[in-house]
Amino acid sequence: MAAMELTREQIAAVAEAKREAYEAIIGLEVHVQLKTASKIFCACSTRFGDPPNTNVCPVCLGLPGSLPVLNREAVELAVRAALALNCRVNPSSRFARKNYFYPDLPKGYQISQFDQPLSEHGCLEIETNGTRQRVGITRLHLEEDAGKSLHEGFSDSDSKSYLDFNRCGVPLMEIVSEPDLRSPPEAYAYLIALKQVLEYIEVSDCDMEKGSLRCDANVSVRRKGDPKLGVKTEVKNLNSFRYLARALEYEINRQVAVLEQGGHIEQETRLWNLQAGRTEPMRSKEYAHDYRYFPEPDLLPLVVEAGWGERIRQKMPELPEAKRARFGRDYGLTDYDAEVLTANRALADYFEAVARAAPDPKAAANWIQSELLGALKEAGREISDSPISPEALAELLNLISNGTLSGKMAKSVFEKMLATGQSAGQVIAAEKMEQITDAGTIEKICREILAANPPQVEAYKKGKEALFGFFVGQVMKASRGQANPTLVNDTLKKLLGTQ
Amino acid sequence: MDLTTLTIAGLHAQLRARAVTARQVVEKHFERIQERNPKLKAYLTLSPERALAQAEAIDRRIQAGDPLPPLAGVPMAIKDVIVTRGVPSTAGSRILENYRPPYDATAVTRLEQAGAVILGKTNCDEFAMGSSTENSAYFPTCNPHDLARVPGGSSGGSAAAVADGLAVAALGSDTGGSIRQPAGFCGVAGLMGTYGRVSRYGLIAFASSLDHIGPLARTVRDVVAVLQVIAGRDPLDSTSADVSVPDYLAALDKPVKGLRLGVPKEYFGAGLDPEVRTKLEKGIERFRKLGCEVRELSLPHTDYAIACYYIIATAEASSNLARYDGVRYAFRAPGAATLEGMYQATRGRGFGAEVKRRIMLGTYALSAGYYEAYYLKAQKVRTLLYQDFVRAFSPDSGEHVDALVTPTSPTPAFKLGEKTADPLQMYLADIYTVTGDLVGVPGISVPCGKSKAGLPIGLQLFTRHFDEARLLQLAHAFEQSGGFTL
Numbered sequence: 001m002a003a004m005e006l007t008r009e010q011i012a013a014v015a016e017a018k019r020e021a022y023e024a025i026i027g028l029e030v031h032v033q034l035k036t037a038s039k040i041f042c043a044c045s046t047r048f049g050d051p052p053n054t055n056v057c058p059v060c061l062g063l064p065g066s067l068p069v070l071n072r073e074a075v076e077l078a079v080r081a082a083l084a085l086n087c088r089v090n091p092s093s094r095f096a097r098k099n100y101f102y103p104d105l106p107k108g109y110q111i112s113q114f115d116q117p118l119s120e121h122g123c124l125e126i127e128t129n130g131t132r133q134r135v136g137i138t139r140l141h142l143e144e145d146a147g148k149s150l151h152e153g154f155s156d157s158d159s160k161s162y163l164d165f166n167r168c169g170v171p172l173m174e175i176v177s178e179p180d181l182r183s184p185p186e187a188y189a190y191l192i193a194l195k196q197v198l199e200y201i202e203v204s205d206c207d208m209e210k211g212s213l214r215c216d217a218n219v220s221v222r223r224k225g226d227p228k229l230g231v232k233t234e235v236k237n238l239n240s241f242r243y244l245a246r247a248l249e250y251e252i253n254r255q256v257a258v259l260e261q262g263g264h265i266e267q268e269t270r271l272w273n274l275q276a277g278r279t280e281p282m283r284s285k286e287y288a289h290d291y292r293y294f295p296e297p298d299l300l301p302l303v304v305e306a307g308w309g310e311r312i313r314q315k316m317p318e319l320p321e322a323k324r325a326r327f328g329r330d331y332g333l334t335d336y337d338a339e340v341l342t343a344n345r346a347l348a349d350y351f352e353a354v355a356r357a358a359p360d361p362k363a364a365a366n367w368i369q370s371e372l373l374g375a376l377k378e379a380g381r382e383i384s385d386s387p388i389s390p391e392a393l394a395e396l397l398n399l400i401s402n403g404t405l406s407g408k409m410a411k412s413v414f415e416k417m418l419a420t421g422q423s424a425g426q427v428i429a430a431e432k433m434e435q436i437t438d439a440g441t442i443e444k445i446c447r448e449i450l451a452a453n454p455p456q457v458e459a460y461k462k463g464k465e466a467l468f469g470f471f472v473g474q475v476m477k478a479s480r481g482q483a484n485p486t487l488v489n490d491t492l493k494k495l496l497g498t499q
Numbered sequence: 500m501d502l503t504t505l506t507i508a509g510l511h512a513q514l515r516a517r518a519v520t521a522r523q524v525v526e527k528h529f530e531r532i533q534e535r536n537p538k539l540k541a542y543l544t545l546s547p548e549r550a551l552a553q554a555e556a557i558d559r560r561i562q563a564g565d566p567l568p569p570l571a572g573v574p575m576a577i578k579d580v581i582v583t584r585g586v587p588s589t590a591g592s593r594i595l596e597n598y599r600p601p602y603d604a605t606a607v608t609r610l611e612q613a614g615a616v617i618l619g620k621t622n623c624d625e626f627a628m629g630s631s632t633e634n635s636a637y638f639p640t641c642n643p644h645d646l647a648r649v650p651g652g653s654s655g656g657s658a659a660a661v662a663d664g665l666a667v668a669a670l671g672s673d674t675g676g677s678i679r680q681p682a683g684f685c686g687v688a689g690l691m692g693t694y695g696r697v698s699r700y701g702l703i704a705f706a707s708s709l710d711h712i713g714p715l716a717r718t719v720r721d722v723v724a725v726l727q728v729i730a731g732r733d734p735l736d737s738t739s740a741d742v743s744v745p746d747y748l749a750a751l752d753k754p755v756k757g758l759r760l761g762v763p764k765e766y767f768g769a770g771l772d773p774e775v776r777t778k779l780e781k782g783i784e785r786f787r788k789l790g791c792e793v794r795e796l797s798l799p800h801t802d803y804a805i806a807c808y809y810i811i812a813t814a815e816a817s818s819n820l821a822r823y824d825g826v827r828y829a830f831r832a833p834g835a836a837t838l839e840g841m842y843q844a845t846r847g848r849g850f851g852a853e854v855k856r857r858i859m860l861g862t863y864a865l866s867a868g869y870y871e872a873y874y875l876k877a878q879k880v881r882t883l884l885y886q887d888f889v890r891a892f893s894p895d896s897g898e899h900v901d902a903l904v905t906p907t908s909p910t911p912a913f914k915l916g917e918k919t920a921d922p923l924q925m926y927l928a929d930i931y932t933v934t935g936d937l938v939g940v941p942g943i944s945v946p947c948g949k950s951k952a953g954l955p956i957g958l959q960l961f962t963r964h965f966d967e968a969r970l971l972q973l974a975h976a977f978e979q980s981g982g983f984t985l
Contacts, residue, residue, distance in 0.1 A: 058602050062822045065582040065701040067736050097818050108821020292865035297707035297815055299737050
């Protein structure tokens with residue numbers, strides 16, 4: 001029987017009525033490029049965006065007679081990731097050849113790991129709608145990336161395909177989750193949490209646009225309460241955080257609709273088609289592989305002795321979870337503030353640099369959240385390229401705390417810092433904005449204002465106390481906002497009371 | 500003086516005395532190649548420019564009075580499965596016709612750094628798959644002792660070239676006996692070092708866990724000179740061993756008196772040619788006379804070696820040869836309409852029958868549902884074979900020996916065409932050699948007289964892993980005692 005392919009409309013109609021009766025079972029397979037300087041089995045650069053076929057050598061091109069040599073740095077990064085994901089690192093693992101023919105695979109096999117992966121049995125905590133949950137990680141292993149087939153963009157692309165082997169041999173880790181995810185939002189939360197951890201420990205850029213993080217999903221559905229798992233499909237090409245949930249939602253609805261219409265789910269590989277907004281079956285020939293895995297005879301078993309593992313563990317950067325807790329403890333941040341400020345490693349590092357140099361960490365947290373992040377977002381910039389360095393922000397906070405700047409003046413200084421990249425000191429000097437705290441100077445200005453406004457002074461003294469604000473305003477205006485407001489208040493009260 | 504029969508030491512004496520120049524030696528070899536190679540067909544490609552440039556560099560050093568590197572001016576032949584920068588390296592296959600690699604194999608680099616002169620590339624069975632050099636896609640090579648017979652294989656071109664004075668020494672490769680068997684058939688010495696002793700970087704892979712590069716030469720001392728240069732850890736080959744390389748030459752003349760030799764009975768059973776048996780018995784007797792203790796022993800799993808070998812070797816080959824797909828280099832069959840069609844036409848026409856047979860065997864052995872029954876089982880048998888050898892060599896076993904003596908092949912060289920119709924018969928030509936590859940121990944074949952028809956007979960020795968020194972010492976003692984011409 002041919003597989004049943006329903007239209008989007010059919011699926012939407014059935015799903016709306018029946019979706020609630022079903023439960024989805026999702027597991028993710030995530031491929032992550034490791035941030036090494038050179039490839040996994042040769043010394044070629046891993047740089048992204050170089051002219052095609054410039055970072056290649058006999059090894060990554062699979063020329064006759066060439067042999068792979070494992071990059072130790074790739075192993076360290078993968079072990080670090082494994083430890084961060086609570087995996088058990090196997091003291092001895094093995095590379096295996098995954099055999100298949102494809103033009104961008106120059107050896108006719110990919111060096112991967114199969115029956116003895118680098119690490120297994122990990123987990124990752126995620127939070128969806130306030131509920132925390134532990135997602136199992138089946139395995140994390142090392143492998144090499146393939147080259148890239150270029151089917152478009154050349155004048156003769158209608159008749160030819162081109163190949164770029166710069167990416168061929170770039171180290172990847174494959175992280176396979178348990179089928180513990182029950183909804184597209186959970187899958188999204190898992191992927192975000194995974195990305196956060198991997199960025200934190202600096203093993204990958206996790207940039208989906210550049211392909212340094214790629215995601216496939218195994219999806220099945222079953223009637224709620226049914227102990228038996230349904231037949232799963234593998235959905236590939238989920239290469240955007242934005243569309244992950246949409247693609248999964250579509251596939252779940254499709255499966256529900258097929259089952260509701262009396263059909264059955266084919267165990268198959270489907271591609272997410274972003275333009276069409278649906279998953280489509282791959283032609284069976286494209287995936288019906290017997291990969292004929294066998295141990296890679298050109299490489300020795302990968303041995304991670306206890307000492308090496310321990311050294312990697314000791315170099316492990318602080319993980320998001322631990323950082324959140326510490327920010328609460330050390331800096332008195334609320335859970336919410338700590339969560340926001342640890343959302344990514346760069347932001348957390350920024351906050352901490354400010355907090356360490358500024359007098360009040362909470363003020364630092366407030367300024368970053370209420371002023372800096374908004375301004376950066378508006379300018380379309382990341383925290384990593386903020387025009388205001390952590391040191392500069394700390395300086396500004398110090399100037400507020402020692403009374404040099406009023407809150408209002410500080411905001412205006414901040415705006416200028418943002419626009420010019422200058423330090424607070426430079427802005428103040430240029431604008432002559434320093435706060436006036438000298439009692440004599442302030443008294444002089446106050447006297448001048450009172451002398452210039454006899455009717456108002458008269459009225460105030462007759463009981464129109466609301467005019468006090470008028471005098472303060474005039475003084476502040478005359479001092480171009482630089483007079484210390486408290487001193488101005490005190491001085492005016494004194495002068496008006498004694499006159 | 501015939502410059503094409505000299506040993507390395509003899510050649511160096513001539514060079515040092517300035518009786519000849521390195522260039523003259525090389526030219527003399529090319530002359531002989533011009534004369535003999537049309538009959539022998541040992542070489543596939545000659546590299547005269549590279550050879551003469553190297554010879555002239557050596558001559559300049561001699562002129563300057565510089566010390567001579569160990570292989571200075573030694574004319575050498577390289578089996579065509581070993582890549583040479585800019586010089587066609589075809590592995591005897593149509594699919595790599597005119598393929599010029601952009602780099603040199605580590606062994607070739609080391610040879611040239613030691614002063615060796617590369618004359619050219621020698622014929623072999625396609626991708627080293629064969630025992631007669633008849634599987635070369637280009638032409639068969641003939642045995643210099645009888646042009647109607649095979650030189651053995653797969654390093655038949657290297658063995659024939661060395662035997663006939665077309666090179667002083669050569670590199671071959673050994674996966675199931677491909678150095679030792681042709682050395683035996685052609686009456687020269689051929690060594691396979693311990694797996695990991697010589698870098699495989701630049702050796703076009705047949706079966707990675709079994710492939711070795713090793714030297715062939717007319718004397719054991721010359722084999723030693725070449726091994727000394729090519730042996731040792733290579734950071735480009737993860738499976739090359741980080742085991743120090745001893746001074747083999749220093750140990751060469753040590754007496755062999757008191758060494759224990761084992762004669763495994765499984766290597767002297769049915770199928771052994773009576774003339775070979777007789778010569779081997781004489782050879783063993785010679786070792787007794789040299790003071791060795793000889794005892795018979797058993798390597799009980801020997802019978803399973805050929806089956807085990809043809810599963811592991813073909814499985815690895817099926818994967819190693821996947822890269823010849825017509826996409827990036829060398830042969831691509833024209834005119835195919837689809838990618839799959841291009842693959843099929845390229846591989847269908849680019850590979851010869853034996854290579855395709857082995858790719859199919861290996862693909863089958865690795866396929867889902869058969870992996871456990873074939874590949875995994877073969878790996879277990881390999882472990883048993885390993886244990887046979889370890890037990891024989893282990894001092895803990897009480898009955899241990901220092902070396903094993905066997906025939907290299909069950910028969911002397913057979914006739915061209917005699918076994919080409921029967922692959923299984925051809926496979927059995929390796930029956931005494933494959934186990935050494937599976938186990939990873941070093942082995943050498945040395946001449947042990949000739950048959951009545953004048954065909955060389957090979958005697959094979961094995962020692963424990965990384966004990967090449969002992970192996971060469973025994974082979975040298977045998978040679979010095981006249982064993983080669985028994």
